[in-house]
Amino acid sequence: MLYRAPAWLPGGHAQTIWSALYARRRWGPVVPRQRERWVTPDNDFIDVDRQPASQPDRPLVVLFHGLEGSSDSHYAQAFADWAAAHDLNFALPHFRGCSGELNHAPRAYHSGDHQEIDWVLRRLRTQHQAQGGQTLVAAGVSLGGNALMRWAAEHGATAGQSADAIASICSPLDLVQSGRAIGKGLNRQIYTRMFLRSMKPKALAKWAQHPGLFDRQRLMAVQDLYEFDNVFTAPLHGFKNTDDYWSRASAKPLMRGIRIPALALNARNDPFVPASSLPRQAEVSKSVTLWQPEDGGHVGFAQGSWPSHVRGLPDAVGAWLLGAVGCPLALPEDGDG
Secondary structure, rough: OOOOOOOOOOOOOHHHHHHHHEEOOOOOOOOOOOOEEOOOOOOOEEEEEEEEOOOOOEEEEEEOOOOOOOOHHHHHHHHHHHHHHHHOEEEEOOOOOOOOOOOOOOOOOOOOHHHHHHHOOOHHHHHHHHOOOOEEEEEEOHHHHHHHHHHHHHHHHHHHHOOOOOEEEEEOOOOOHHHHOOOHHHHHHHHHHHHHHHHHHHHHHHHHHHHOOHHHHHHHHOOOOOHHHHHHHHOOOOOOHHHHHHHHHHOOHHHHHHOEEEEEEEOOOOOOOHHOOOOOOOHHOOEEEOOOOOOOOOOOOOOOOOOOOOHHHHHHHHHHHHHHOOOOOOOOOOOOO
């Protein structure tokens, strides 16, 4: 990906925050979403937001959101706008508890949730094929991208039964290094606080659903994501502790096993995905393409004149995904320079 940040938007923090809060996300009119509620194999539920194309057999693009994300996230809106512009079917499955309603089971979601990814993709593929569709591609942002890459690595060549190509966007593929980075300095003051503002109340609501599920007093005292994962995420999802979770859930050590076309996009100035943690070509399979531009921040990539826009991200990633499976799309002209 060839990307150069606007001169007035220097540095990873600025590129991250401005893109999320202020940059333009859409070009065309807002297309109404259609929400579906799916009952999970363990009798819980997830909500899937759909945006149909003019024909059900048009290619299907699936987007897995990041930590505490949803279909309202800036990158999700930009991807939905891109899909509408190219008349593509679009689906955003919400991880449990992220659609605006707390899920029922004594669990939530996590960075290595590849079993959930597998169930969702299999169901979407079956639905799409039943409507005459052939092509399904998937992208995952941050946490969702690590889980998606982990899924592809776990399933090897059989992953192609559920998805034709995948992409991770600004994903912490080495959760140990990224987890340490987000807990330090300015990252701790900005991003850790932001995430915990929603994560702690949701965890307490989960405790109210299932009293005694975890140590409530310890969770009340949590000040960083390491301790949150120790108290909540790790034990609820079968890990011994945070160190076990971050080590076992990371996609990077398994990426040599990926056998379907896969793109890993990471800006080297991402505030909490250190450049030193990014995979090198020798550490991944030949099926994996690495894009590691110097700028972009964390799911930023704003471009154009002030106040900028973030459509360049889905333009580039979406074109790569469909091009990888023989459905090339022309990159649109960037009218904002």
